[in-house]
Amino acid sequence: MRYWLWVAILCACGDNATQKSVIDAAIDGPPGDGALAACTPSRGTSLQWKFVAPTVGPAMIVVSPPALAASHTIDPRIFVVEQQGRIKQVGDHSLSAPFLDLSNLISCCGEQGLLGLAFDPHYASNGRFYVFYTTDTKNILARYSVDPDDPNRADPDSAQILLSIDDFATNHNGGMLEFGPDGYLYITTGDGGGGGDPHLNGQNKHTLLGKMLRIDVSGDNGYLIPPTNPYANGVDGAPEVFHYGLRNAWRWAFDKLTGDLWIGDVGQAAYEELDLIPAGTAGGLNFGWSLYEGNHCYNNGNGNGSCSPAGVRLPGFEATHSDGWCAVIGGDVYRGQCFPDLAGTYFFTDYCKAQLHTATKTGDTFTTAVPDISYVEGDMTHVGSPPGAASIHAAANGELYLTTTTCCGSSGTGGIYRLDAGP
Numbered sequence: 001m002r003y004w005l006w007v008a009i010l011c012a013c014g015d016n017a018t019q020k021s022v023i024d025a026a027i028d029g030p031p032g033d034g035a036l037a038a039c040t041p042s043r044g045t046s047l048q049w050k051f052v053a054p055t056v057g058p059a060m061i062v063v064s065p066p067a068l069a070a071s072h073t074i075d076p077r078i079f080v081v082e083q084q085g086r087i088k089q090v091g092d093h094s095l096s097a098p099f100l101d102l103s104n105l106i107s108c109c110g111e112q113g114l115l116g117l118a119f120d121p122h123y124a125s126n127g128r129f130y131v132f133y134t135t136d137t138k139n140i141l142a143r144y145s146v147d148p149d150d151p152n153r154a155d156p157d158s159a160q161i162l163l164s165i166d167d168f169a170t171n172h173n174g175g176m177l178e179f180g181p182d183g184y185l186y187i188t189t190g191d192g193g194g195g196g197d198p199h200l201n202g203q204n205k206h207t208l209l210g211k212m213l214r215i216d217v218s219g220d221n222g223y224l225i226p227p228t229n230p231y232a233n234g235v236d237g238a239p240e241v242f243h244y245g246l247r248n249a250w251r252w253a254f255d256k257l258t259g260d261l262w263i264g265d266v267g268q269a270a271y272e273e274l275d276l277i278p279a280g281t282a283g284g285l286n287f288g289w290s291l292y293e294g295n296h297c298y299n300n301g302n303g304n305g306s307c308s309p310a311g312v313r314l315p316g317f318e319a320t321h322s323d324g325w326c327a328v329i330g331g332d333v334y335r336g337q338c339f340p341d342l343a344g345t346y347f348f349t350d351y352c353k354a355q356l357h358t359a360t361k362t363g364d365t366f367t368t369a370v371p372d373i374s375y376v377e378g379d380m381t382h383v384g385s386p387p388g389a390a391s392i393h394a395a396a397n398g399e400l401y402l403t404t405t406t407c408c409g410s411s412g413t414g415g416i417y418r419l420d421a422g423p
C-alpha cells in the first residue's frame with residue numbers, strides 16, 4: 001500500500017444537499033440488512049452497488065457475528081470498523097453510538113488506525129471478538145468481550161492484548177482478521193513499511209512482519225500455537241507464522257462454503273497481485289516478497305537471497321500500475337441467498353482503478369473478468385464502481401458489502417454499499 005493510500009483526498013466533489021439526501025435515504029429507507037436475511041431470491045447478474053450508509057471518515061470493513069450455532073439462525077446485525085477507532089452497527093439508526101470506541105488507544109490515520117475485526121465463531125456463547133490496531137510503535141491484536149447485559153455494547157474493560165508487534169514505520173500494517181474453517185484465527189501483517197522492505201522482513205520467517213499468522217484463541221486466556229503450524233517448534237521460523245513473503249496483505253477472505261483462501265497483496269510500485277490458496281493447503285507458503293513483486297524479480301542480494309521461482313508461490317493474477325492500479329483490495333466470495341446466479345463468484349477491486357473484478361475458480365486456478373456495474377447514491381445512478389474502495393467483505397448472511405474512503409460529496413465521509421443483482 002502506498003504511503004498515501006489513506007491520505008488520499010477525501011473528495012469534496014458534490015454539494016451538501018446531495019450528501020444530506022443520500023444520508024437521509026440511508027436512515028429512512030430499507031438498508032436494513034436484517035431484511036436481507038429473508039430476501040426473495042432474484043436471478044440475474046446485472047450488478048449494482050446500493051448505498052447503505054455513510055461513515056465518519058474512511059470505513060475499513062463490514063462484518064457481522066457468525067451464525068448462532070445453537071439455533072442455526074444468523075445474527076442480522078452489520079458492524080463497520082472505522083479507521084479512527086470506532087466499531088458501529090449499521091442499519092439500526094445508531095450510527096453515532098459505537099459498539100466499541102478505541103480512538104483513545106490507537107494512532108491514526110494515514111495507513112494506521114483500527115484495521116481489523118473478527119467475531120469469535122462461538123460469539124453467541126462466549127461474546128468474544130478480536131481487533132487489530134496500530135499505536136505509534138506497535139501493531140496490536142486484542143480480544144474484547146461484549147457487555148453481558150447489553151448485546152449492543154462491548155465492554156471496554158475486557159481488553160486482553162494477545163500480540164504486540166514492534167513496527168518501525170507508519171505504513172504497511174496489514175490488519176485483516178478472519179477465522180479459518182479450522183477454527184483458528186488468521187492475521188496478516190505488513191512488512192513494516194518504508195519502501196522496498198528495508199528490513200527484509202518478507203523472507204525472514206522469524207519475524208511476525210510480512211506474514212499471515214495463525215493462532216488458536218479457543219482457550220480462556222492468551223493463545224496457543226496450532227501444532228500443525230509450519231514452524232510450531234520455533235526452529236525454522238516463528239511459531240505464529242503460517243505463510244510468509246507477503247508485502248501488505250491488506251484484505252483477504254476465506255470462501256465460507258469451500259474454505260478456499262483468496263489474498264490480495266498490495267504491491268510496491270508496479271504490480272498488484274491476487275493469490276488463491278485452495279482449502280486444505282498446508283502452511284509455509286512463500287509468496288515471494290521482497291524477492292519478487294508480483295511475478296517479477298525485485299529485491300535481490302543484500303542478504304535477501306537470489307531471485308528464483310523455486311519455492312515461491314507466484315500470483316494467480318497480476319495487474320499493473322501502468323494500467324491504473326495502485327493497491328489491490330482483496331474481496332470475498334458471494335455466498336448469499338438473494339442472488340443465486342452470483343454464488344461462488346469472487347469479487348475484488350483496486351483503490352485507484354475503481355473497477356470491479358470477478359474471479360471464478362476452476363480446479364486450483366481461476367479466471368478473472370471485468371463485469372459492467374453501476375452504483376446508486378440517493379436518486380443518482382453512476383456508471384462504474386465507487387472510487388476509493390477500502391474493502392469488499394461478506395456479512396454473516398453471505399451478502400457482500402463495499403466500503404469506501406470517499407462518499408457522497410462530503411470531505412471526511414466514507415460509504416457502505418451492498419452488492420445487488422438483477423436480470
Ligand SMILES: [Ca+2]
Nearest residue numbers: 169171192193
Ligand atoms: Ca508499519
